[in-house]
Amino acid sequence: MIELNEVTKEYSKGVAALNGVNLKIEQGEFVFIVGDSGSGKSTLIKLIMKELEPTSGTIMVNGQNLERLKHRKIPMYRRGLGVVYQDFRLLKDRNIYENIAFAQRVVETPTRIIKKKVPAALSLVGLAQKYKSYPKELSGGEQQRVAIARAIVNEPAILLADEPTGNLDPTNSWEIMKLLEEANERGTTVLVVTHNQEIVNEMKKRVITMKKGVIVSDEQRGGYNNEN
Numbered sequence: 001m002i003e004l005n006e007v008t009k010e011y012s013k014g015v016a017a018l019n020g021v022n023l024k025i026e027q028g029e030f031v032f033i034v035g036d037s038g039s040g041k042s043t044l045i046k047l048i049m050k051e052l053e054p055t056s057g058t059i060m061v062n063g064q065n066l067e068r069l070k071h072r073k074i075p076m077y078r079r080g081l082g083v084v085y086q087d088f089r090l091l092k093d094r095n096i097y098e099n100i101a102f103a104q105r106v107v108e109t110p111t112r113i114i115k116k117k118v119p120a121a122l123s124l125v126g127l128a129q130k131y132k133s134y135p136k137e138l139s140g141g142e143q144q145r146v147a148i149a150r151a152i153v154n155e156p157a158i159l160l161a162d163e164p165t166g167n168l169d170p171t172n173s174w175e176i177m178k179l180l181e182e183a184n185e186r187g188t189t190v191l192v193v194t195h196n197q198e199i200v201n202e203m204k205k206r207v208i209t210m211k212k213g214v215i216v217s218d219e220q221r222g223g224y225n226n227e228n
């Protein structure tokens, strides 16, 4: 499902943000990516999204070699990925319904489908009543739930979350993690970059630890390893 072979990414010559990374994530897995600031976690996410090109190595996602993915096919490719960021990234001048519908209109989903899918996605995150609200009228936790609804509305095969609880208190953080886990239970592969030690330690999922651009440990039912 996601496979990296000897992937190196240098932003400037000779300085590797990722250095010969090999990684295989199967369909339906839930994986935490942890590691110090600057260890390469966000770079990994951006490579999977094809926002960046590797300097060398190959990346396969859902059987597709990203190097061979044509430029005009990139929007379609990204449609199969849901993404959630630390800072929510909602459109401030649009209400919640529109925030979720917008991304679908861009990819020309018919209105009758949007009208079914948006309320369904909002129900999954417990915000069906708030569809008319604007982002600034919601708490941080609610805004992140909207971002998750937007990420899952097309039932993506893969959900990528880059520090999704970074701006949230512990209660909201756990709620967000529960939603990600529920998406995983519906069959979505979930990758979560996080610094949240408590959550990683309690959820007992696969934990990949990065350091200076390499994977230093990869454990099933792992924990947050401060030693690395």
Ligand SMILES: Nc1ncnc2c1ncn2[C@@H]1O[C@H](COP(=O)(O)OP(=O)(O)OP(=O)(O)O)[C@@H](O)[C@H]1O
Binding pocket: 011, 012, 016, 017, 035, 036, 037, 038, 039, 040, 041, 042, 043, 044
């Ligand atoms: N656009 C860029 N141009 C140059 N160097 C970059 C760029 N983006 C990241 N880097 C460098 O690449 C390395 C890895 O960065 P990356 O953002 O992947 O780390 P990270 O593990 O996600 O960190 P954090 O936990 O702080 O988000 C760092 O040394 C960083 O300075």
